[in-house]
Amino acid sequence: MKTSKFTKYGLLIALALIMSYIEAQVPVFFAIPGIKLGLTNVVVLFALYAMDFKSAFIINIFRIILVGFMFGNGVSILFSLAGGFLSLLVMVLLKKFTGLKIITVSVAGGIAHNIGQIIVAMLMLQTRSIAWYLLVLWFTGIAAGVLVGVIGGEIVKRVRWEDQN
Amino acid sequence: MKTDRDHENKSEKNTGDRSVSYKKDIIFIGIFILVGLFLAAVVFLTKQTGKSVTVSVSGKDVISFNLDEDREYMIEGKDGGQNLLIIRGGKAWIEEANCRDGLCINMGKIDSVGQSVICLPNEVVVSIGSGEVTDEGPDIVVY
Numbered sequence A: 001m002k003t004s005k006f007t008k009y010g011l012l013i014a015l016a017l018i019m020s021y022i023e024a025q026v027p028v029f030f031a032i033p034g035i036k037l038g039l040t041n042v043v044v045l046f047a048l049y050a051m052d053f054k055s056a057f058i059i060n061i062f063r064i065i066l067v068g069f070m071f072g073n074g075v076s077i078l079f080s081l082a083g084g085f086l087s088l089l090v091m092v093l094l095k096k097f098t099g100l101k102i103i104t105v106s107v108a109g110g111i112a113h114n115i116g117q118i119i120v121a122m123l124m125l126q127t128r129s130i131a132w133y134l135l136v137l138w139f140t141g142i143a144a145g146v147l148v149g150v151i152g153g154e155i156v157k158r159v160r161w162e163d164q165n
Numbered sequence B: 001m002k003t004d005r006d007h008e009n010k011s012e013k014n015t016g017d018r019s020v021s022y023k024k025d026i027i028f029i030g031i032f033i034l035v036g037l038f039l040a041a042v043v044f045l046t047k048q049t050g051k052s053v054t055v056s057v058s059g060k061d062v063i064s065f066n067l068d069e070d071r072e073y074m075i076e077g078k079d080g081g082q083n084l085l086i087i088r089g090g091k092a093w094i095e096e097a098n099c100r101d102g103l104c105i106n107m108g109k110i111d112s113v114g115q116s117v118i119c120l121p122n123e124v125v126v127s128i129g130s131g132e133v134t135d136e137g138p139d140i141v142v143y
Helices: A003-025 A040-050 A053-071 A074-097 A102-125 A131-158 B002-013 B023-045
Strands: B052-057 B060-066 B071-076 B082-088 B091-097 B116-119 B124-129
Touching (some): A003 A040, A040 A074, A040 A102, A053 A074, A074 A102, A102 A131, A102 B023, A131 B023, B082 B124, B091 B116, B091 B124
Antiparallel strands (some): B052 B060, B052 B124, B071 B082, B082 B091, B116 B124
């Protein structure tokens, strides 16, 4: 692996950890569990746009495992994995096969993230009664996606992240 | 510079004009919102006041109550977790819990079929059902 890439991974993973820490300090919004701003997704979105899918994937997996061990537990790692990777999958497909803007890609990613988490919750609790919950998470996913998309888009536009071989 | 160039290339591909190039995105986000509204419509149109309250721990149903009978019940969740369930005035809610976040308390009062209060740390789900609890078997089992 090239040193420059290695350094970028380190930087972005560190940034994702800081974002997670900040988010862990902010009380839960609207008193509904699972609702977060998704600030860490800014980092993943950035990696996806300024680098490539592989980088975004690697950064995603490292930040989920590290954050899980630092602030969470086995269950929260499972939730993050489901949400994080469904979201990344949707985003990379939309980015690749449609000409959509980063904000729309981010919104789709936000919704996918929440759907992934709901699926895990359904499997874990063996209940389907949380479909009700999907409604709330659908709209908060859109809202969080817009925010992440705007921030991520501005960062991608401004940061000059050239490959200096 | 690489990213700047990429960005310009992308907007050129999308016919250049900024206001036009957002059309597809607006349609997409519009679809997301419409699907959300559709979900909302389904949820609210099929909404009906429930008859029973079912408590489950770690995926197994533990006990059921009728929603129209006032009572308090201490749910014994996973790993010594406890959630105090209150049924009063046709609504059910968690009054107290010893889980670390207490989110289940914040989830409020529920009374519609399919609604639920969930405590993930204790793996407790309290959900509303449509059928009345029949009096087969004991109402409450005391261990």
